Amino acid sequence: MVIVSDLLDHAARFLCMYGIENPKHDAELLLSHLLGCSRLALYLNRRVAVAKNVAYQFFQWLRRRATREPLQYILGEVEFFGVRLKVDSRVLIPRSETEMLVEWLIGKGVPSLVNKRRKNEMNLCILDLGTGSGAIAIPLAKYFPFSSIIAVDQSSDALAVAQENAALNCVSHVKFLQSDWFVSLHGYGFNRFDIIVANPPYLTRKEFEGAQDEIKKYEPERALIAVDNGLRDIRYILNEAPLFLEEDGFVVLEVGMGHAAILRREYGKVFRKVEVFQDLLKCDRFFVAHC
């Protein structure tokens, strides 16, 4: 018979041997998830015996974590902007920066558009490019239940996960489409969009090589890396966006380190107005271009 505290001590030592940064935290998170309780409850019940099958599954998870597999893939889910999303190695793990992008859209982007145009939120037409797990499209769909949202991704694997997440969150008004950015939208009969949002790949190969093993070994490379100093997909989206935007519509993108200043120079005169806003670390992380 093994009790909670012994199991956790053993697990933390094991993860530490493999150089995992926060072994105690990770062990507690995995065990609490398996037992369906909070981390606090583990402390309150530290002398309670753990069933053999639970301990077995826990060790399987610890072995995966020791190879640097991200916790979110092991648990198979993540909470993003109050929405639970299934994630696995087919999709990028949604990041907290991207939550700021969704927050900006809900708190500022959409209200300013609605005020300016006196347009009803109900009629909003939103395009989410590179939807991945559906991290941007699904919270937006929950927040704007009468909007019409199209979410595209080049990867059919990612789209399968996004569709599953839409169903899990009872979201039925997002249309998913496999497309190389805008390509499949040409002649598809879609009207123009009020908002185009994307968190496209923007890391350089060098930045990717310098990232943690959790990212390099497990997350899909095509979701992360872009050539031309990380700018190829961003530029492509900004070049095409005016063709697909309503008058007064805007495109908002999450961008990489140093990109915002370059984009300001390149697109400042192309669009009616461009603006940049920062992430929690005060990096210029988001670029908005208004038609």
Ligand SMILES: C[S@@+](CC[C@H](N)C(=O)[O-])C[C@H]1O[C@@H](n2cnc3c(N)ncnc32)[C@H](O)[C@@H]1O
């Ligand atoms: C950084 S991930 C963003 C995923 C999700 N939107 C998020 O914020 O968590 C970029 C996504 O773009 C997709 N992607 C990459 N190249 C693409 C292309 N040419 N056309 C459409 N989607 C593409 C990838 O498959 C990936 O899902």
